[in-house]
Amino acid sequence: MSLEKINSQEQKPGITDAGKNRLDSLKKNITQAKNKVSNWFSKGLSIFGSGVEKAAIGVLSTPEIAKAGVEKYKELDQHTDTLAHDAGESLGYKMAQNYDTTKTFVTETVNAGVDNVSSAYNEAKETVLGIKQDLSEIYQAGKEEISENVTEAKEFVGQKIESAKEWTNTKKQEALELAKNKQEQIIAWKDDKAEIITGMALLAKDFSVEKKQELLQKVETGWSKLAQMGSNLVNAAEIKSQNFIDKARARANALKLAQLELQMSLATTVEDRARQKNEALRAKINGINSLAQVA
């Protein structure tokens, strides 16, 4: 069966219902977990401000950075094109205007029969050339500046895209690493927590604003670490789930393909038997026909 024919066949509903429900449920759970992590970062932001902000931006917005960067670049590119065009048009117009004015002046001077017409003409000509030269330099300088800005913007966007790519890969790697040594990280956090509790006991005995700030800083760092851990765990769960789905699909597809091949080979066997039977029948018919001729 050709691909076109297969692709144009009516799709049978129902066969993927179980799979669809499974995936819908997975997506729902992952989304819920992501919302939870997002809320942790938002709460951290409202409590601690900038300290958590850096981590939150990394976790929540980085996939959008590349898109925003590209949009910004497109906008800037178009804007600079327009600027270059407008600048060129405006300068060209001014040049033409100056040239025409000077030319008119020179022509009138010549027509008036003034003795120094030649020198005046040459002077005017030089002035025109000077104006042209100045305008050309201005135009060139403007063009270079615009070009530098575009190059700078391109580099900036390129860096953003690269860093976002790097971020995505790092996040995947981090998430998988975390899944491997989750227990160690939790134990490390318990140590940090014990340190904060001890610090609080000491602060209660002997209060100082410096010690208080130091402790609050540890609380803030702890918050960021925990929220980040949550984010990594969600990503790890997503990657692990996808890996399980990929493996199951590969096995199911291989089995179905084998089933299809078996079906096709059976069809071929039936076809072969029919052909053999057909040949045998032909031979028999030929035989009987030849007997009839003898009689």
Next chain:
Amino acid sequence: MNILEIKDMLSGGIFSEDTVQKIENIIMDKQILSLEDEFEIKNILQSEIDNDFASMGIEDTSEITEINEALDNDLGQVQRELSADMDTIETELRELDTMRKEINHLEDLDQVNKIKEGLTR
């Protein structure tokens, strides 16, 4: 999986126009694919493969049912583990917030003590 690989695959004419369109809608204007995008794209491709098998009379066998049951168990395990981890983190964050409030409260207590000391002198 990256966008170039996907575009290459889609340009091969193997998949139906409907599938190609759905995937193009996902990758449109993107430089990088998120985990959700990868997930969605694979689902769309598998959906077409499933329908192709169905259209040729290939239905789920008991072996495939077993694979799906094992998959449900694995995914369930991942979800339960994630859910437990999220609960743990939530509890820790709640405790951390309580600590933060107590640390701030210690400053108030210190102020009160200083006032008391001042009064008793």
